[in-house]
Amino acid sequence: MSKWLEESIEPGFRASYKLDKILASTTSEFQHVDLVDIEPFGRSLVIDGLLQSCRCDEFVYHECLVHPAMLMHPNPKTVYIGGGGEGSTAREVLRHKSVEKCVMVDIDKDVVQFCKDHLDENAEAFADKRLDLVISCAKAYLEQNDTKFDVIIMDLDDPLEGGPCYQLYSTEFYTFLKSKLNPGGIIVTQSGQSGIKQHTLVFTPIHNTLKSVFPNTVPYNQAIYSFLDEWGWNVALPEGAKPPAKFSPEEVDKLIEERISGELKFMDGCSWQGIWALSKVHRKSLAAETVVMSVNNKNHRFMCNPGIATIAEENAKRQKTA
Amino acid sequence: MSKWLEESIEPGFRASYKLDKILASTTSEFQHVDLVDIEPFGRSLVIDGLLQSCRCDEFVYHECLVHPAMLMHPNPKTVYIGGGGEGSTAREVLRHKSVEKCVMVDIDKDVVQFCKDHLDENAEAFADKRLDLVISCAKAYLEQNDTKFDVIIMDLDDPLEGGPCYQLYSTEFYTFLKSKLNPGGIIVTQSGQSGIKQHTLVFTPIHNTLKSVFPNTVPYNQAIYSFLDEWGWNVALPEGAKPPAKFSPEEVDKLIEERISGELKFMDGCSWQGIWALSKVHRKSLAAETVVMSVNNKNHRFMCNPGIATIAEENAKRQKTA
Amino acid sequence: MSKWLEESIEPGFRASYKLDKILASTTSEFQHVDLVDIEPFGRSLVIDGLLQSCRCDEFVYHECLVHPAMLMHPNPKTVYIGGGGEGSTAREVLRHKSVEKCVMVDIDKDVVQFCKDHLDENAEAFADKRLDLVISCAKAYLEQNDTKFDVIIMDLDDPLEGGPCYQLYSTEFYTFLKSKLNPGGIIVTQSGQSGIKQHTLVFTPIHNTLKSVFPNTVPYNQAIYSFLDEWGWNVALPEGAKPPAKFSPEEVDKLIEERISGELKFMDGCSWQGIWALSKVHRKSLAAETVVMSVNNKNHRFMCNPGIATIAEENAKRQKTA
Amino acid sequence: MSKWLEESIEPGFRASYKLDKILASTTSEFQHVDLVDIEPFGRSLVIDGLLQSCRCDEFVYHECLVHPAMLMHPNPKTVYIGGGGEGSTAREVLRHKSVEKCVMVDIDKDVVQFCKDHLDENAEAFADKRLDLVISCAKAYLEQNDTKFDVIIMDLDDPLEGGPCYQLYSTEFYTFLKSKLNPGGIIVTQSGQSGIKQHTLVFTPIHNTLKSVFPNTVPYNQAIYSFLDEWGWNVALPEGAKPPAKFSPEEVDKLIEERISGELKFMDGCSWQGIWALSKVHRKSLAAETVVMSVNNKNHRFMCNPGIATIAEENAKRQKTA
Known part of the structure; x- marks a missing residue:
């Protein structure tokens, strides 16, 4: 039995890191955070599903x-x-x-x-x-x-x-x-x-x-x-x-x-x-490249931000229903 | 049910690629070769467990x-x-x-x-x-x-x-x-x-x-x-x-x-x-770096080559016992 | 590099079988079929993402x-x-x-x-x-x-x-x-x-x-x-x-x-x-259990069948766009 | 990024369970123990790499x-x-x-x-x-x-x-x-x-x-x-x-x-x-079946136990070098 962190790098491409230890975790209003030790990269900060930073690099x-x-x-x-x-x-x-x-x-x-x-x-x-x-x-x-x-x-x-x-x-x-x-x-x-x-x-x-x-x-x-x-x-x-x-x-x-x-x-x-x-x-x-990202153009390949307040509200909702 | 190619990048670090198709395979005297389509990198040549080259790069x-x-x-x-x-x-x-x-x-x-x-x-x-x-x-x-x-x-x-x-x-x-x-x-x-x-x-x-x-x-x-x-x-x-x-x-x-x-x-x-x-x-x-690789120094972090002939012999043996 | 068949047994539960060989494959009007050798169960028939039957049992x-x-x-x-x-x-x-x-x-x-x-x-x-x-x-x-x-x-x-x-x-x-x-x-x-x-x-x-x-x-x-x-x-x-x-x-x-x-x-x-x-x-x-499955009751936990003809049509469409 | 527990069921057969939470862990003189929540089986006790028991069954x-x-x-x-x-x-x-x-x-x-x-x-x-x-x-x-x-x-x-x-x-x-x-x-x-x-x-x-x-x-x-x-x-x-x-x-x-x-x-x-x-x-x-397990027969398919004391000593050694 081994523990693994799995990251979806892009569709059809997964990376898996052996998880030696979860040292600490917290869930904030906005995000979930883990401090973990993983075999290939050492002590690492994982924020909301993203390997945010690893001590090794x-x-x-x-x-x-x-x-x-x-x-x-x-x-x-x-x-x-x-x-x-x-x-x-x-x-x-x-x-x-x-x-x-x-x-x-x-x-x-x-x-x-x-x-x-x-x-x-x-x-x-x-x-x-x-x-x-x-x-x-x-x-x-x-x-x-x-x-x-x-x-x-x-x-x-x-x-x-x-x-x-x-x-x-x-x-x-x-x-x-x-x-x-x-x-x-x-x-x-x-x-x-x-x-x-x-x-x-x-x-x-x-x-x-x-x-x-x-x-x-x-x-x-x-x-x-x-x-x-x-x-x-x-x-x-x-x-x-x-x-x-x-x-x-x-x-x-x-x-x-x-x-x-x-x-x-x-x-x-x-x-x-x-x-x-x-x-x-x-x-x-x-x-x-021709894209200029604007709060007004909702038709290109990024979706516009509903606003930080909205995100927090949504998180709050999710926490209530969880 | 999905098919995956899994590569061990280093201890505790695996990469998995969705395998769309195995187009052709062969086993030579020395190696096993597959030509595959994998989702992230496209048409790829896999020789003896190494992603040898991918059309994408x-x-x-x-x-x-x-x-x-x-x-x-x-x-x-x-x-x-x-x-x-x-x-x-x-x-x-x-x-x-x-x-x-x-x-x-x-x-x-x-x-x-x-x-x-x-x-x-x-x-x-x-x-x-x-x-x-x-x-x-x-x-x-x-x-x-x-x-x-x-x-x-x-x-x-x-x-x-x-x-x-x-x-x-x-x-x-x-x-x-x-x-x-x-x-x-x-x-x-x-x-x-x-x-x-x-x-x-x-x-x-x-x-x-x-x-x-x-x-x-x-x-x-x-x-x-x-x-x-x-x-x-x-x-x-x-x-x-x-x-x-x-x-x-x-x-x-x-x-x-x-x-x-x-x-x-x-x-x-x-x-x-x-x-x-x-x-x-x-x-x-x-x-x-101080290592100088030599056919004579067997004590450093690489093992010396037993000779290509030997490898072929070993492969032949393996095939017989398989 | 190893090949694996991965099956999603239920949410959060995956089984992975080492794929030794794909012996034959075909795509019919309705389904995709593979005959494979997998390490734990031997010769196996996989129909449309389901391990249909394994020679071992x-x-x-x-x-x-x-x-x-x-x-x-x-x-x-x-x-x-x-x-x-x-x-x-x-x-x-x-x-x-x-x-x-x-x-x-x-x-x-x-x-x-x-x-x-x-x-x-x-x-x-x-x-x-x-x-x-x-x-x-x-x-x-x-x-x-x-x-x-x-x-x-x-x-x-x-x-x-x-x-x-x-x-x-x-x-x-x-x-x-x-x-x-x-x-x-x-x-x-x-x-x-x-x-x-x-x-x-x-x-x-x-x-x-x-x-x-x-x-x-x-x-x-x-x-x-x-x-x-x-x-x-x-x-x-x-x-x-x-x-x-x-x-x-x-x-x-x-x-x-x-x-x-x-x-x-x-x-x-x-x-x-x-x-x-x-x-x-x-x-x-x-x-x-109280459910009686009927072609008329669309409100229970199974969706009614749109008809075999429809499925075939959809497959045909998918093949065209692929 | 998701966390998984991976169990090797037999050679070429892995089961992976989505790891929702590690609730508690300890390492004893003999074993490592985790109490975890996994998606398919709920609260589960894992002792030294074996899914020991799951609340669901x-x-x-x-x-x-x-x-x-x-x-x-x-x-x-x-x-x-x-x-x-x-x-x-x-x-x-x-x-x-x-x-x-x-x-x-x-x-x-x-x-x-x-x-x-x-x-x-x-x-x-x-x-x-x-x-x-x-x-x-x-x-x-x-x-x-x-x-x-x-x-x-x-x-x-x-x-x-x-x-x-x-x-x-x-x-x-x-x-x-x-x-x-x-x-x-x-x-x-x-x-x-x-x-x-x-x-x-x-x-x-x-x-x-x-x-x-x-x-x-x-x-x-x-x-x-x-x-x-x-x-x-x-x-x-x-x-x-x-x-x-x-x-x-x-x-x-x-x-x-x-x-x-x-x-x-x-x-x-x-x-x-x-x-x-x-x-x-x-x-x-x-x-x-003809095997009769005995502390004396070391030639059958089980290895004899080196004694519990030995195991503990080995664990102790491993901990020191880790």
Whole structure:
């Protein structure tokens, strides 16, 4: 008798991981969370049926999400994180010595508390005085506060059909975000699976949508073993900014040495060269992409978000009837 | 009732692919081969329990194996392929207009025949007059023939414990191969899984072993979706050759345009930049690797090859008792 | 890499059988059929996603279906089999020396041909001159012919939602069947899973429905390993007939010896005692069952049959769009 | 992402149960125990990789194990249970009004405590003053105490290769047990899988071994859904005792009514008829069985027990190195 975690990667493709132990579990208003030990990837966080991050390689994802945007900004003092409840994104942001304030806004207080309680690797970040941790909707917070930011990092679930995050990937939201950036500010967003088969699901649409508001949007990607695919991000740079691929390995290594505390595990000048070098297949798909995600267009391959409030209501209903 | 192909990726990690159809199967003296349709990856060749290549992305593997070595050689006329029975490696080699002769030596005549019969995408290559297809041991052929080559491509199974290919990854074999290269010749070998967790299994040992004979050996890698990981190769360049990462995108694109017939799907000047940019993690492991695989050292983490003859004998025995 | 057949036994319960070989496959107008070798059960027939019969224990099912009804009839000369395309039911019927004519009516000519071609164990039965094999709807044949029978054996798929066989388990059909029985005639029908958890799905409703027309209906069951559960049947006896459980082992053994050619593998006087001894749990459920399946009542837990013609049409449509 | 419990039923046959929740787990000196909720069978106890008992049908196993021996004894006052740590066997024993003392000896104090803590259905039994719960080796206790018993119930793991229970199924142990029976005493032992394919693994050898000491040993079996097979037991009756199959349903029902408190769920006069009616296949195998398990014969298909002490030592070692 053995225990297994089974993940449906795509139709007709299942991955099964031997489940050594369920260390802790909780069900919040929005999601179900498990902290588990699985044989191939070690300690792992599973949120609502998604292998969210595994100790064996979560640093690849988080270093790729955070450091390019941070290093390309000349002096990032204020940073906004939308989502990121796990704490690892904040951890990487707070390594930057220039950072004076990092506002992290996650909607799920139970998940945040769960991660605070159980993820030792992020304990220091959660305790950092520069971190302003807010439980709220990532959009509502920005609407209700006047603060502007040097770097905005969107670390949310994919904009999938009916999912709660769809509107936070829309052209309308990106237009709004523009007003929340300090001059010279940079936005980066996680952008889903980006391997040779799946990169048109959300990676190219997110790219095209962000680009509709920020013409100097640059896509990048990196293989992540525990995600069983490459993963993608898109960074919106100020117009006229130096293209990321033009940073030499030496320049990047120098920036890291000057501006980041401690040692990065994944990112350095050479790793940097790799993430911007998208393949011919990817570049063709990016060039061909026409979808601009909007809260108004309900006819394309994503369903529009019924609103976060609605999701919470539905969850509440489900819990009552369960 | 559904049919599934199940692959054990590593201990405690299984991948299962919905099996739509088994189109053809054969058992040779050495291996069992199936041509199958699986839901996530389409038409796929399964050789002895390994998902050998899937129509959805086999071109990524084969373009990465073949074109860097071929393009970095100034004028490759004669090419040797060790293994490669499937025919896709030869297909990519024969796209190079400079090639006058391509000798492909595979030990398994039944598998080669099976691929000739069933893989339409390689029919043209198998029919190409420049191809000299030989059924033999990859090493024995070279020993018995005086020919030297401009480019040698080793496309063999991983050097795993007790596997038939171990000695073809040894420092002794690489020393022998050196005598089979024309001046300025280049050797490339597939080098197994190369993702953040598995790259020290065979990728770094192969690198270190090839480098023990060819000091200018350069490792590279690329994510391959259907292999569920990044994949690695090592190319041994002449001393003093220009480092691959120094070829600009424009240079590579120009070489491809001038020297290759038809259009590549994966490789171009920009894809090229990505494959050489190994991450900090990989470079640390490569630097720390001390294993040099030898037919004499039986105490490291690979078992020495009992010889291809032995394998065939064992298979014969197994078939008798089955 | 291994191949597996996976069966969904009930929600949250999957059985997986190692698939050694697919020996033959065909897709008929109605169904998809595979003849496979699976490691635990050997040679097996899979019809439309159901493990139909396995060489290791198909005789248990077929001996239980056929012999009780046949042995309790004083002198069965004419037998009707509804369904049974595999041929094993006919094989068991034709062992009875008294049988002069066995009409077997199966709707699927391709499946029948497939079984004729591939199931050696039934070759003799298919060649028996007493067998009248008809390709037709089991009901239509009876409507179009005047023949009456001594024993009627219904060997059909379960009456599941939307399935083609629903109406052949209805009170209307059983009333019609009554008119097709010679005096003293007996009807038996397979009646689905009958274990402690699943016996109320179809076993007790079929019992209650058959009993609505034939008051002397007796349920019985037997564990069948390859079905992963007990299996059930219901036999409708003439009023006043001796209860099956009152046959002593010796009586049954004598009947078998006198009336059956060759040796049975499963059934004998002692096995007979076991099949009628339903547990307290089963008898409670049978007593509590109120459903009478009717072609008119669409509100109970089975969906009415849209008609065999409709099914065939739908299959045809599916094939066109595939 | 879903969680599954996977059980290897036999080579090439896996059953997977959707794992809703792990309610509690513990690792004792001897075994690992989980209390889980699985979708098909509900609350279930998993001991060392064996689905030990499921709330949906554990009563079938335990009523079959306990009541036949108890009801065939004219007046069972003292009962010995070897193993049975879960408490369900004691629960069924203590329903018998005649019982004055039930000694239950299980080696694993942690598992017993775990069951006391978590299995509500056995709370009353654990609290019953007639129960004498002893933590010890089932054999050692009997050696160290002079008490004799009316009924001895062996509820142990199968006598599998290297398992801790092998010697408790040996002819030597049964000879010893004989000396622990009061005149007219009865012994019953669980006897493993007993379906058409697996019944010769341990069921027929246990029968033959018990019979080597007690000539009037009667085998019986019953399908148990959550065990995915029939299950077997063997009861050793005094010489000349009335054969179980000769008890009429009415007699059994009367005995149950007179002697048992509360209502049984599975066993009654009619269920009783079924369990003794072994099929022709089973009876042939029983007649052909020649194995007599002995602590001395190490050459048959079971490996001799290295001794419970050894097992515990090995577990301790494993824990240290883990």
